[in-house]
Amino acid sequence: MASADVVQPPSEPNNVSVNNLTFSYPQYNASESSLAFEIADFSLNLPPGSRCLLSGANGTGKTTLLQVLAGKYMVPRSDVLVLGRPAFHDVALTNSGELSYLGTAWRREVGCAGSVALGADIPARTMIYGVPDVDPERRNRLVEMLDIDLDWSMMKLSDGQRRRVQICLGLLRPYKVLLLDEVTVDLDVVGRLDLLEFFKYECETRGATVVYATHIFDGLEGWATHLAYLENGKLKRGGRIEQFAPSLDPKLYENQKRDGLIEGDMQNKTRLLELVEVWLKEEHGDRKKREEEERLNPAPKKKEVKNPFGNRHMAYYR
């Protein structure tokens, strides 16, 4: 057999693959500002089982990136692949539940079962049991873990209780890629840590991948396997977490915990937080300097060229 005919077993594909992605909002008119927001030349690969912390200052593009990964905006097919398939073009990814996105606007988007409004006077049971094709064991586990009382009236819930029901609805089907845009913010500490533990279990046992954008670092030490730090739409730092500090390796963390080398969680929580805090402060200083330079030497106004093919390469000339 000629060597060209030898079929090599395919290497395990990444669950998420972002390849030189460039994206700007379609309606954005860059002629209004020299500080046009754009995700630029962004690449990131996340293998099965990975848990990626998406971090960066306010307005650096975390939500935008998650929404592009979720297939909410059209980008060229090869730029964003989820499970090897184009996130925008392959609608079966979201329809099947293989790709799941839980964002801040999600309250409104999926906060209903059929025609029942989220705030209606119906029990949580109706909402949760209204989702078809769900493994009853998984449903029971989620209801228990999220400490949901199935008799709760959806009309009388606190923000945190309503959020628990919503998270449950979003996790009922076993996703392969889960995109989280700070959905744990309303949860109490125990609820949040239980949920993080559940995600970790799902990644380790089912090879799922989670991308989690958050400003809350409690409990992330020993949880995240990857880190993506964004600065103004660019991936400033990204990759396996231990490359930023060997002590952040989740396996090392587990071993140290087992051997009693980690005294209390507080010491741990600060390592990751301290790392990102330094980057945020650096970025803040750089931005102030840049803004001052731009104030002293304003750039000439740019003129927009209409691009009939969408938003990928917004072209401008002076």
Ligand SMILES: Nc1ncnc2c1ncn2[C@@H]1O[C@H](COP(=O)(O)OP(=O)(O)OP(=O)(O)O)[C@@H](O)[C@H]1O
């Ligand atoms: N629909 C939109 N149209 C145009 N510009 C937008 C839109 N949504 C967000 N932006 C802009 O894109 C940039 C990135 O916003 P994004 O919400 O992705 O940041 P973020 O990192 O998630 O911020 P935060 O940490 O505050 O949640 C901001 O400058 C924002 O003003």
